[in-house]
Amino acid sequence: MCSGRVDLEFILRAFLKGQDGVFIGGCRLDECNYITHGNYDALSNTYICKKIMEYIGLNPERLRIDFMSGADGNLLAEYTDDFTKKVKELGPLGESEGIEVNELKFKLEAVRKLVPYLKLVERERLRVPVKSEKAYNNFFESDEINRLFSELFGDKLAISQIMLLLGKNPLSTGDISEKLGMNPSDVSRHMISSSRQGLVRYDETQKCYALA
Secondary structure, eight states: OOGGGOOHHHHHHHHHTTOSOEEEEEOOTTOOSSTTOHHHHHHHHHHHHHHHHHHHTOOGGGEEEEEOOTTOHHHHHHHHHHHHHHHHHHOSTTTTTTOOHHHHHHHHHHHHTTHHHHHHHHHHTSOOSSOSHHHHHHHHTSHHHHHHHHHHHHHHHHHHHHHHHHTTSOBOHHHHHHHHTOOHHHHHHHHHHHHHTTSEEEETTTTEEEEO
16 A cells, blocks of 8 residues: 555544554655655655644654665564664553543544644645655754644644534533633634634523534
8 A cells, every 4th residue: 555545544543542653664755656656645644743743742753654665674674673662662652741541532533633624734835845855854844834833733623622522511611721721712712713603602591602
């Protein structure tokens, strides 16, 4: 299977199921058997997923991508052995990061629901113009892209988490703020925006928000 087929959804689902690390192996860059150069798509998804992991408090070293040819069995063994050792050093998912299991699953599920949005963002705002490993490294590690990612992802993640909470039961702004550790004014801002989009409604009787 082409490494370009490794969707963000696959990576997030692996972590949701409790995997402590995810390794992606692809063909050598610029040696793709297809005109699509899917290994660059895999590299892009890896960078984006690492940024997501940092944002929700997971160690990005739990995700790794390496490139090799079909004849590089020795390299595959070397890369996977090294990655396995690293993951063992990190310990169980979330434990070394100090994130409780249910909290981590909640965050990952909120991110997973944003995959369609993230794919759109990648196509429109995070597409690297030049296909080279150096270009991808420089692009995704730049301060400008870090700021852009925070702007594009931060509010969407907060709203996704709020929607998950409201899917269980109606909550007041204060309840949401307490559960997510967010500033009440930010929660109020998100509620107003979500209400305008028809995602939530305010129950005057119970003085709380519910899914529309």
